[in-house]
Amino acid sequence: MNLEVFIGKLKLENPIMTASGTFGYGGEYAEFIDLNRLGAVVVKGLSLKPKEGNPTPRIVETPSGMLNSIGLQNIGIERFIKEKMPFLRQFSTKVIVNFFGDTIEEYAEAAERLNCVDGVHGLEMNISCPNKQAGWSIFGTDPRVTHDVVTAVREKTDLPLIVKLSPNVTDIAMMAKVAEDAGADAVSVINTLTGMAIDIQTRKPKLANVRGGLSGPAIKPVAVRMVYEVKQAVKIPIIGLGGIINADDALEFIIAGATAVAVGTANFINPAATMEILDGMIEYMKINKIEDIGSLTGTVDAT
Amino acid sequence: MLEVNRGTDPLLKRAFSLFRKTADGLQVMYRIKGRGTSLLSKMKRGDTLDVLGPLGVPYPVPSEDQLPVVVAGGIGIASVFPFLLALQGKAVLFYGARSGDEIFMLDEIKKMCREVFISTDDGSMGTKGTIVDVLDNYLDSSRADSNRYVVYACGPHPMLKAVAAAAASKGITAYISMEEHMACGLGACLGCVVKTTDGYKRVCKEGPVFRSEEIAW
Numbered sequence: 001m002n003l004e005v006f007i008g009k010l011k012l013e014n015p016i017m018t019a020s021g022t023f024g025y026g027g028e029y030a031e032f033i034d035l036n037r038l039g040a041v042v043v044k045g046l047s048l049k050p051k052e053g054n055p056t057p058r059i060v061e062t063p064s065g066m067l068n069s070i071g072l073q074n075i076g077i078e079r080f081i082k083e084k085m086p087f088l089r090q091f092s093t094k095v096i097v098n099f100f101g102d103t104i105e106e107y108a109e110a111a112e113r114l115n116c117v118d119g120v121h122g123l124e125m126n127i128s129c130p131n132k133q134a135g136w137s138i139f140g141t142d143p144r145v146t147h148d149v150v151t152a153v154r155e156k157t158d159l160p161l162i163v164k165l166s167p168n169v170t171d172i173a174m175m176a177k178v179a180e181d182a183g184a185d186a187v188s189v190i191n192t193l194t195g196m197a198i199d200i201q202t203r204k205p206k207l208a209n210v211r212g213g214l215s216g217p218a219i220k221p222v223a224v225r226m227v228y229e230v231k232q233a234v235k236i237p238i239i240g241l242g243g244i245i246n247a248d249d250a251l252e253f254i255i256a257g258a259t260a261v262a263v264g265t266a267n268f269i270n271p272a273a274t275m276e277i278l279d280g281m282i283e284y285m286k287i288n289k290i291e292d293i294g295s296l297t298g299t300v301d302a303t
Numbered sequence: 304m305l306e307v308n309r310g311t312d313p314l315l316k317r318a319f320s321l322f323r324k325t326a327d328g329l330q331v332m333y334r335i336k337g338r339g340t341s342l343l344s345k346m347k348r349g350d351t352l353d354v355l356g357p358l359g360v361p362y363p364v365p366s367e368d369q370l371p372v373v374v375a376g377g378i379g380i381a382s383v384f385p386f387l388l389a390l391q392g393k394a395v396l397f398y399g400a401r402s403g404d405e406i407f408m409l410d411e412i413k414k415m416c417r418e419v420f421i422s423t424d425d426g427s428m429g430t431k432g433t434i435v436d437v438l439d440n441y442l443d444s445s446r447a448d449s450n451r452y453v454v455y456a457c458g459p460h461p462m463l464k465a466v467a468a469a470a471a472s473k474g475i476t477a478y479i480s481m482e483e484h485m486a487c488g489l490g491a492c493l494g495c496v497v498k499t500t501d502g503y504k505r506v507c508k509e510g511p512v513f514r515s516e517e518i519a520w
Contacts, residue, residue, distance in 0.1 A: 021492075022487075022491060022492065023491060024489075024490060024491040028489050028490045028491045029489070029491070044493075052502055052503060053493065053496070053503060055498075056483055056484070056494075056495075056496060056497070056498075057483070057484045058484065058493070058494045058495075058496065059484045059485075059486050059492065059494035059495075060484065061313055061314055061315050063312050064311040064312045064314055065314060066314060066315065066486060068486075068492070068494060070492070070493045070494065073493050073496075073503065216311070216314050217311045217314070245311065265314070265486075267487065267491065268315065268486040268487035268489075268491065268492055269314060269315060269316065270353070271355070271487075271489060
């Protein structure tokens with residue numbers, strides 16, 4: 001049985017990854033699971049300088065989901081390299097660093113800094129954050145800006161480059177194509193959907209930041225549809241994510257067109273979720289006599 | 304962290320303090336407040352739920368020469384209950400609630416403490432008013448021992464803030480158990496942070512118990 005998949009030139013031992021922001025810097029889960037059994041660890045999003053994040057409440061539960069507005073709190077790239085990378089280097093699992101910036105220049109500088117760090121196997125760009133130079137509009141919702149920021153990062157790194165797409169767009173397939181044309185090696189589909197919840201007694205938003213990103217099983221059908229659409233538009237591999245909590249969900253994304261999958265909110269509910277998903281996937285392959293997980297990608301029969 | 308039902312709605316586990324160890328397991332004490340605790344209350348004997356813990360840091364044990372003063376507001380009693388037990392009769396407890404029928408386990412608690420002061424908002428039991436006023440009077444009237452006091456508190460945020468202020472004004476060390484919306488309990492989601500003098504800290508990992516002067520009230 002072959003579980004190996006390729007994200008650009010990066011070989012993963014299996015297609016199970018963690019979604020950025022739901023797995024800390026890896027160490028938080030090491031007492032629950034064997035990190036070596038993960039295809040890749042995608043760490044909490046990093047910026048050049050540390051970021052304090054948003055006031056509380058930062059999270060609110062919604063039907064089969066949750067809204068979060070953590071505000072990209074992180075320790076900054078330098079502290080990450082110094083304090084977290086030595087731990088991650090002990091494992092054979094691939095380490096993918098998620099990062100973002102306030103400007104295109106910051107993205108490029110961050111990519112350049114991460115490019116030569118021992119033990120970093122790939123980069124994932126979060127483009128669902130605000131652009132300081134364009135009135136804080138979102139990088140990932142304007143195709144021209146998406147093109148420019150991915151191009152700028154591509155020039156600074158030869159590591160496998162994943163662009164994590166925002167679902168808060170009209171045509172995600174077109175955005176995926178923009179990322180591919182600008183040099184992305186893969187796309188992650190999808191980031192959280194922007195949402196809001198209101199307390200009807202106080203009439204105040206339930207999140208201090210008013211809006212937040214919706215994740216969890218509630219968004220899964222949207223995410224599956226988007227993976228399916230992106231698959232028709234690009235040749236580069238897709239990392240499918242959005243509400244995966246069990247092996248059936250993961251397989252659904254793969255059949256829709258994903259080469260690998262990332263597990264996010266499920267880690268909060270069950271710290272061993274990734275392992276159970278991997279085991280369930282192997283079981284499915286045995287029962288259905290699938291030799292190579294790659295042969296399942298994009299096999300949805302939508303005729 | 305305790306699951307409140309099977310399935311994905313509600314999605315997240317709930318954070319509870321461990322109330323009591325029994326011969327065949329652990330007990331949590333909770334107030335039915337929202338959907339999660341309501342579902343939990345409908346569980347039947349023999350139903351199973353996932354549980355993750357213990358998590359975070361506990362109340363620090365006082366030294367031999369310190370006098371522990373424990374403050375509980377409402378359901379906050381659940382958090383300090385095992386601590387009172389561990390203090391083996393050394394603690395003075397200040398326990399406040401909205402009314403007398405929300406003062407729980409009083410007979411048992413009295414046996415566990417050196418002294419117990421009760422207050423209720425409606426005056427139906429103990430002193431009418433807030434428990435922090437009662438605490439304040441106590442700390443003022445027994446000044447001789449004030450350098451030996453160490454305060455521990457769990458309850459609603461306004462009470463905790465008032466306890467912190469009262470302790471600070473008398474130069475008494477206070478440990479406060481904080482609460483925030485929590486998703487994972489593992490330090491990963493960064494949802495349950497509180498603002499401290501050293502930036503945001505996680506209630507589930509660096510807390511829930513903090514030194515009161517650490518908190519940016």
